[in-house]
Amino acid sequence: MDTPHYVAARVQQALAEDDRTNELGIQVYVRGNQLFLRGQVTGDAQLDVLGQVAAETAPGMTVHNEITVVEVTKPETEEHLG
Amino acid sequence: MDEIRIAAVADIHLGEGMRGRFRPQLDGIEDRADVLLVGGDLTRHGTLDEGQVVAHELRDLPVPVIAVLGNHDYHSDQNIEIIECLRDAGISVLDDSSDVVSVGGMRLGVAGGKGFGGGFAGKCASEFGEPETKAFVRHTREIAERWRHALKDLEADKKVLLSHYSPVKETLVGEPLEIYPFLGSYLLAEAADAAEVDLIIHGHAHKGTEKGLTPGGIRVRNVAMPVIGAAYALYCIA
16 A cells, blocks of 8 residues: 555645646645545536546545635625725 | 736636636726736646636726746647737737836836746755756846846836746745745746836745845745635735
């Protein structure tokens, strides 16, 4: 079995470099054969493909996709810079 | 008019799946802002197709739109085509350059570009050693020099520096310390501090912090969409 440290690094690199994802800010945690993805993305279409790339990069591990989508709303307040 | 109202956002990362989904959040922006600044990472993969989605979402707004590209927008080597596409849609794209818009009788000058990394004073890379390291540091140094000229030549009542990369550490708090050199450079702040800049807008650091200051006292705002938690933030400069 690969050292968890290197598995996490390999998955993080794949999520950044794979043209299907190109997500640089995803955190990857490995505990035993469980792999956890955390972070935020701007669109829900990215969620499934991030889990897919992680699973392909770490075959045999169970991927838990805990990534969330940024909620975009209109701003509530403004800041006055005197 | 005694103040200029600036709407600002970065890291909108639009792609084909988001066509028509960002624009509704900009409805009514003219009631709250005089200009919209977009601080890079407009796309996810930097393709022209994604650039066309960005143009579709931002074109024909009732306020001027000024943007810079980010590192994602360079990934597919189509940055020049993306800039042309955005300019064709009436969006002003700064590429180490400046623009001036008239706002209620006042001139708002905006200078800037993508920026780059290298780290912060005392803990930064130097133009020393391998050619790759020298090229990395030189890229930022040359950008900062172009910004100095752009800011010096800018004739406006209020000046804003628009960047993708951060000029200060304060707005990176929340990001891992180990990646700070890839998130910004103090050389960008130094260029702004040499001019009379009223505000610096940047993005790139999704897990960072909204508010910071340059060593010279210029207000810095990280408007990466995950940081501000909205389609744009609003800043009024008196």
